[in-house]
Amino acid sequence: MFRDRLEAAERLARQLSPLRGHAPLVLAIPRGAVPMGRHIADALEGELDVVLVRKIGAPGSPEFAIGAVSDNGSVALDDAARHFPQASVTREVEKQQTLLDERRRRYTPVRAPLDPRGREVVVVDDGSATGATMAAALTLLGTRGPQRLTAALGAASPDALARLEPLADEVVCLTSPSDFRGVGQFYADFAQVEDEEVIALLKGDRNAR
Numbered sequence: 001m002f003r004d005r006l007e008a009a010e011r012l013a014r015q016l017s018p019l020r021g022h023a024p025l026v027l028a029i030p031r032g033a034v035p036m037g038r039h040i041a042d043a044l045e046g047e048l049d050v051v052l053v054r055k056i057g058a059p060g061s062p063e064f065a066i067g068a069v070s071d072n073g074s075v076a077l078d079d080a081a082r083h084f085p086q087a088s089v090t091r092e093v094e095k096q097q098t099l100l101d102e103r104r105r106r107y108t109p110v111r112a113p114l115d116p117r118g119r120e121v122v123v124v125d126d127g128s129a130t131g132a133t134m135a136a137a138l139t140l141l142g143t144r145g146p147q148r149l150t151a152a153l154g155a156a157s158p159d160a161l162a163r164l165e166p167l168a169d170e171v172v173c174l175t176s177p178s179d180f181r182g183v184g185q186f187y188a189d190f191a192q193v194e195d196e197e198v199i200a201l202l203k204g205d206r207n208a209r
Contacts, residue, residue, distance in 0.1 A: 004189035008154035009036035013043035024120040027051040031193040053136040054096040059088035068136035117145040127183030131160030138167040155186040
């Protein structure tokens with residue numbers, strides 16, 4: 001178990017240390033991974049930005065991901081989505097697209113999005129049960145011409161890692177036990193990260209962590 005997201009970020013930064021000196025672009029998945037991304041970007045002498053993707057939760061069980069929606073409007077649904085009423089799934093997709101639109105409006109005035117083209121790109125998340133959200137982020141970024149694409153996670157299920165490995169040049173994950181139940185089980189402190197903290201971190205305020 002990690003003490004908190006910062007401890008996980010410190011350990012990820014050590015594993016990613018060969019990127020120091022290559023000005024990597026660290027893209028965190030909001031909101032929980034942004035404090036992690038700030039630490040990793042600083043440790044690797046890189047830049048921090050966010051990649052806007054949202055998990056599509058199963059109707060009636062929002063923690064169970066059945067897909068993800070990306071900043072460009074693309075929607076990827078897993079096979080599990082077929083087991084739920086189509087109208088309910090559509091409502092959940094629309095809800096997550098609305099949340100993405102709101103975040104885009106909040107975060108974009110802070111700074112224009114950084115271009116990943118031709119850069120070493122590291123996508124950071126605190127963890128992944130199904131891989132849906134990280135997969136959406138990697139797929140989106142793969143169309144934007146990065147030199148190299150790395151996924152960095154605190155914890156993930158073995159199934160999630162198998163899903164992500166074909167989408168990235170490298171996947172770095174600190175722990176992936178066979179009895180994975182949920183991301184929160186790996187963090188003693190798994191407090192929610194608010195938009196105000198995300199905005200402060202994007203502005204470069206290290207004290208917001």
